[in-house]
Amino acid sequence: MHYYLVHDGAGGPEGLLVEEFLLAVDHSCVGLVSAGWHRAQGRWSDASATSRRVRVEPTLWARVTPAGRAGAATLYRSLCGADLPGETTLRACFGVPCVPPSPPLLLHRPEATPGFRETRVYRILFVGALPPGGLAALGEEWRMPVTGDLGEPGVRVLGTVRRRVGRDAFRWELRRVAAGAAWGLDVTCDLAGGRDEAVGVLLRDLTTQVRQQGLIPVTVDRFR
Structure with a gap:
């Protein structure tokens, strides 16, 4: 689950937003469900409308801060004096999924990279603004040389990482997309064996690190 602290226009704590991606068997996203708690209402309810707004309204981005469960629990206790409900209870508050735009149809299986059984390409799409030092922090965590300057509007690719997990090979690029209005983490997965669990683990870990x-x-769209 993804937790977000929600603040009012003056920066004071206002509530919580809890989200979860619904994933297909190939680890691409097929929907997003969410629940929210507002201190004025004092109850949990479906927050699908809020989740949609968060992703299209820049003024709302500044009022939402990604957090871990521990941070969310601390805020919840400070606002209402109770323990944060367990994840099973929170899932019961989820409403109708927010369905993301459909990715390009996989009409044929492209040639795999030589030496591998299958090649997949995913894009994890993000919105928001990297804080000062955010790009450097990702570069340090991923051991990624930062090759692009955030101060240059025309720069798209900011860094590339390559990893091996057993016989499988992975590569990801952090780039600005939609004329700089969003961020894409383009992940290429070259799979040698018949299992793909490492793909799901990697996509989840990368999403968490950028959050x-x-x-x-x-x-999370799959392009091939």
């Missing part, structure tokens, strides 16, 4: 720098994930 920790303040960006908000929108969807």
